[in-house]
Amino acid sequence: MKSKFAFIDGENFQEIGGLSSFGTQLARVVDTQFFKEALQISKAVQVENISQSIRDFIDKVQDRSKIVIFAGIHSQRKLEDVKYSNSGILPYSYNTFYNIPIINSFNKNHIFVIDFNKVKVNIYTSNSKKWYNGQLLVDITEYQKEIITNDIITKWNENDGYDYNIEEIDILESNNVNMKILFKGDYVLKILKIFWLLIVV
Incomplete structure (x- = not known):
């Protein structure tokens, strides 16, 4: 997810459309x-x-x-x-x-x-601080440049309909975050x- 600037304070903060509707x-x-x-x-x-x-x-x-x-x-x-x-x-x-x-x-x-x-509802819980109220996992981590492969870059190009150059790819790599949101339950x-x-x- 190319949106690190949505998780910082200050003048460089930018809101991402749709991010607030994840829940x-x-x-x-x-x-x-x-x-x-x-x-x-x-x-x-x-x-x-x-x-x-x-x-x-x-x-x-x-x-x-x-x-x-x-x-x-x-x-x-x-x-x-x-x-x-x-x-x-x-x-x-x-x-x-x-x-x-x-x-x-x-x-x-x-x-x-x-x-x-x-x-009967079974909700999977955790005591980890990453879990909101022990029931909802919200985990935001930075991408590591070494795990962004050529396949990932190709997928960016295909999804965005644009061929990024080397400088643009470096910016994207620096601004990517992993977002994991998880709720698990059984009825x-x-x-x-x-x-x-x-x-x-």
């Missing part, structure tokens, strides 16, 4: 993977009255404290009596339906009503029929 991109990947696996386990259904079907599902669950509704903005409009909530009980949830928090997910075609009493599904999936047309 969002990581969350999107985790989000998408979870919903894809959910759709493989339980088929989506189409119902006439989405709101009532969700209420019926919620009424069958004894402990409602771990039920969460995931819906995109478009999908959420299909629900009746959605209420704004700033309780802060669940991060990134600003609305509720039937007293159940709604999280606006990246999924555009489904509403997921999930009882997390039926889901263990105890019971197959735990998802109530509704196709929003």
Whole structure:
């Protein structure tokens, strides 16, 4: 990553477009993977009255404290009596339906009503100072010139659509950093029929 100047203070600092959205991109990947696996386990259904079907599902669950509704903005409009909530009980949830928090997910075609009493989450942690809150690895290191091979330089040329000369390559080598961002977790599904999936047309 040719961006050492994004990690220094002073007049030589330059902001890199997209760098601040790395966390969002990581969350999107985790989000998408979870919903894809959910759709493989339980088929989506189409119902006439989405709101009532969700209420019926919620009424069958004894402990409602771990039920969460995931819906995109478009999908959420299909629900009746959605209420704004700033309780802060669940991060990134600003609305509720039937007293159940709604999280606006990246999924555009489904509403997921999930009882997390039926889901076990294993999150890999570390006591290293490089891990934020022990769960997210953020590691920024400098490139070592000796590991930048001709193959890497060729890839730079191909990706950027430009043939760098020797002086430019020396500058790039001096300004490169390695960025490693890692979150690792497993979802263990105890019971197959735990998802109530509704196709929003």
